[in-house]
Amino acid sequence: MAFQDTQKRGIGPGLDSNSHSRKENRLTPRLTPLPLPLPQSFLRLSPAMNSAPSKLYSDDVSLVVVLLDTNPFFWAAGAGGGNTSPHHPAATLPFAKFLNHVIPFLNSVLLLNQLNQVVLIATGVNSCGYIYDSAGGGSHGGNVPAVCSEILRRLEEFVAKDRRLGKGPDRVVVGGVSSLLSGSLSLALCYIQRVFRSGALHPQPRILCLQASPDGPEQYVAVMNAIFSAQRSMVPIDSCVIGVQHSAFLQQASYITGGVYLKPQQLDGLFQYLAAVFATDLQSRNFLQLPKPAGVDFRASCFCHKKTIDMGYVCSVCLSIFCKHHKKCSTCGSEFNQSPPDASATSDRKRKVSEV
């Protein structure tokens, strides 16, 4: 069996890519209409910023951290409890079947390379936890760690704990309950940081997010922080969205970290999706074509009417955006002392504001 050249692994960021992005910064502006400073998606801070600098990978040893969504409300919604549509993903793919796809996927990742590692983190509604770590050594003393049984056992414990921690109401609306994505992202990033500090020889980490729940807007800031730190450590975040709707958070995450975002159309072939797209290691991605969405919408929406705009007024105190002139900012209450403009100078003023 041919072993990888274990001397050089974990090479730092390629110097070419860094200088390339610096060159771009200096040369030319991007062709965008005069953009607003967008407060909530800071991704457009410098228009010439590359979304994800590319690393030079020297081999295909990978560490895959899988974030498994165990939101019971989502999964139970498919069981026919209540009046769910038969097209609900959890109806075509109940949790048992879902595990039937995910566990062989984990096994196959481990089979791809002897040095690969897999970590499984469960994302619950009240807590998150590490479920399985392939580097942890077999707990049953056998030669091959019994992946499946250990995962199932730990999952059960986790769900029981999650249920105990729950202090919510007795009945909830399924569409409103989201799992703690930010928590599990943080757990994953902490584990990866430890791997980084373990020395020069370490597998290339990436995060795979199997998301079923909808995005929770209260986690927005935490999720964005996690995404930025993943970008900084150059850890790609792949997303496989099994839920009902697209996830805006994960779209942005995958875009900015250089990962793959996919919403599988056919859920009974989930394993095939996982094996064809998400099992690819980072070195091979340089010469493989992987699916990517048509585009990510970074535009902001105004605070007054919630419609997406690309030119408008910005409050200088709290940076909230409005589509037309207001006397007072509705978020922070500061009064604007500009005299209301007459029609002819409106476009002029808009221009001035957005040129800031």
Add this chain to the structure above:
Amino acid sequence: MMSSKQNEQPVPEKPAATMHGEQLSTTEMEHRMKLLREDSELQKLHKQFVIGGVLTESEFWATRKSLLDDDAQRTSKQQAGFKSAMLADVRPSTDGRTNKVTFSLTPEIIHQIFAEKPAVHWAFLNFVPSKMTEKDFWTKYCRAEYLHRTKNSVVAAAEAAEDEELAVFLKNDDILANEARRKIRRVDPTLDMEADLGDDYIHLPDHGILRDGSKETVDAENDIARRTLSQDLNRHAAVVLEGRALDVELGDTRTVAEALARSKQAESSAETSDEKTNQERLKRVSRMTEIEDLQAPHSLPYAPLCIKDPREYFDSQQANALKALGDTDARIKPIDCSLSTEEAYIYLMEQISEVKVRGLNNPVVQPEAALKVLNGLNQYLSSTKYHLGKNPQESVLDRLPNRTKDELMHHWTSIQELLRHFWSSYPITTTYLYNKVLRLKDAMTQIYHKLQETKESVQSDFRHQVSRLVQPMLQALDAAFAHYDTEQQKQYNKGVSKPNGFVQ
């Protein structure tokens, strides 16, 4: 997209029009030319607009003040400081045969001597050329140095008694002493000079020499200074660290001496009078010694910031983002059902047990399903590859042929420049601005045409992307044209000709 043109002839300017005649100095001109030479994009813009008559020089550079200012600061050179070797400690060359000792003094050395020994400086200013020539002065100085070096105090005293000028060189440097005393008085009392064990290097093993004062004898008879090597070294080091105060060419000794005297005077007058410094020191002392707990809290008046609950905003963002992504699975309406928490958890646990009991499927996935998935993926990939390219981070610009890309970027920078000047000219109050706007509008029309041409000239592969790229540029130009037209319309509707001669 351009609306019908109305009567627009450039209005002849009155003699009192605001055309600033700019008197540029040659350095300014050179500076600007240098900037243009260095930045080829700037040069292209300059050529296109200023030489093409659309903008004037002053307008062009008006928005680039920061560039001009920056450069002006860079031209000041760094001054070289004093050498750290002790030049003032000149070693004479002795000639054994004739018993003559030769000293060589260069202007550099002289400058350093003046800086280090203010007594010598003072003597020079006062004695030369009134009492002796420069050569005599330096001869006496060198004699004094020689005497110092021989450490023969008796001979030194004898000679000093004879020659009073020589005596000046042999005495203690009073000027220096005064300076030192003044500095001591000005020390900040709030400076924490507490020494601790780490500062004590004398008592470390193998370090330092204990000074045994018993060996030193004070020669009370003569007034001759005893200069030790350490005193010389310290003085030299202090002067070197202070830096070179003058920027004068080292030539004539006299000018150097005078310039040095002037700078010292300026220094001393710049220092605040003693009383004021005392006040400041007292204030500082009181501030340092105050005990914070016993004081009233210093709260600055500020307006508290209250921000509404941000959740509401992000909630709506969520809805927007989803709408924007488009629901490809339109048939799956999120029918919200309500579930009991207990039931949900129980269900989940059941599912897990089911897997435990039944084990994993074999085969994991049905072959037909897998095939469908693969086909679907392949189709999707081949359709998007054409539109988006391999790399999500690769931009559309990079895939265009270079010439088109350069043209487009140049058009964009020119449009930005023109629009900047256009929008800043509104509201129009003078004829100058009116004419300027006319010129800008013509230039913008030209660029508009050029953009259309570029769009058409591109190969059919890229036509779609190029038109998407060009669209924001066209939109910006259209907005400017529309504004211009509405302004024209308003002027027209106001009817009567305006005092500054607008055409009806």
